[in-house]
Amino acid sequence: MAETIEETYETAVTRKVVRTSLKIEEKSSSTKTTTMTTPAKLYGRELSTYDEVDVDELLSKLSQEELTMLAKEVDPDDNFLPPSQRNNYDCEKDPTGPLNRKKLIEHINKQALETPDRPEVKPFVAGVIRGKKWIPPPPPEKIRDAEEQITIDLGDEYEQALGTATQEEIIDLAAILGFHSMMNQDQYHASLLNKGQPVGLGWDGITKATKQKVYPMDPPNDTDPDDTLTRVKENDPKLIDLNWNNIKNISEEKFERLFEALKTNTNLEVLSLVNVGLTDRSAQALAEAVEQNSGLRVLNVETNFISPQGVVQLVKALLPRASIEEFRASNQRSQVLGNKIEMEITQLVEQNPTLLRLGLHLEYSDARHRVATHLQRNIDRIRKDLTLRLQFRFFNNLQKGARSQ
Secondary structure (H helix, E strand, O other): OEEEEEEEEOOOOOOEEEEEEEEOOOOOOOOOOOOOOOOOEEOOEEHHHHOOOOHHHHHHHOOHHHHHHHHHOOOOOOOOOOHHHOOOOOOOOOOOOOOOHHHHHHHHHHHHHHOOOOOOOOOOOOOOOOOOOOOOOOOOHHHHHHHHHOOOOOHHHHHHHHHOOOHHHHHHHHHHHOOHHHOOHHHHHHHHOOOOOOOOOOOOOOOOOOOOOOOOOOOOOOOOHHHHHHHHHOOOOOOOEEEOOOOOOOOHHHHHHHHHHHOOOOOOOEEEOOOOOOOHHHHHHHHHHHHHOOOOOEEEOOOOOOOHHHHHHHHHHOOOOOOOOEEEOOOOOOOOOOHHHHHHHHHHHHOOOOOOEEEOOOOOHHHHHHHHHHHHHHHHHHHHHHHHHHHHHHHHHHHHHHHHO
16 A cells, blocks of 8 residues: 655645545556555545635634634744744733843742741651651572672681781782772772871771862062063173063063063073063064073963964074073963964974973874974984083093093
């Protein structure tokens, strides 16, 4: 039996008429086919009788109440209607005034507080159980029999050793054998650290949360920017490490003066400007100063407002002098640098022969692998050069000693 749908369209009235018919096909050895068509019906009448019905005329004959009832017959799963029109709820009350959310919440809270609680059927008494107490059912007999039948023969020597062992010794033995499920976390770590068993924690003890350690806050940075700025400008030989970390409200004018003095300074080796509000303008001035400075070895500008292009300028500024060994610039305004910026930084790092450490978050594995490989190559080369220098110095000392004898 097969079901077919016949569709006809009328030009005068734009209405689609669907007819459903059933076909029954029977095939015999003589390949004879018999077809029977049964028209579909609606409310006991054939669909063809509804072809001439005018829907607009029917709707005009309905009353307002009937139209309202018909409008409420909506499909809640119809995605073409907004959610507010997919329900049958229709509030017929007139609004009492404009909506005031604050007063409405105050009214609800007040009503909740003034409404008396429901009286308890049985008053609460401390220590008295109200209702039935839940008792867990006994385990099945098969499980109990299996637990009773499990016995392990360890031998007299092991039985005697385990029988006289203390709880701390058994916990240490379980940690050595890797029976982590037999211990809680505090017992396991106490065994690893060769500490005594915490008080009140047995095999059935409950491990409480470890109390948080309260560490004192880091003291504020008491570096005087004006004083250190003067010392950098005068090329003070005692000023090797300059730390302006976390100093607030440093003006752009001070940054410009610092970077201008850094161009001619030859004694400063470590410059740390973490969380001081560096922008792209300051970063550009710093890049120009790094290009001319030959004594700086460590540069740290983490946690500032430098854009990815500004980071690229700083990495590019490390090439002319090739003196900086460590550069850190993570946690900037843009957390993600992007593939193009990362590839550009990678190419610049691969051209740098002295850089040993790079503090940047690289998202793509290709950039991370190439940067790590190049930094390791720089470290190996410096290690070999240092070894050759030490060997050369050692042999020179031996030759000088042999000549003196």
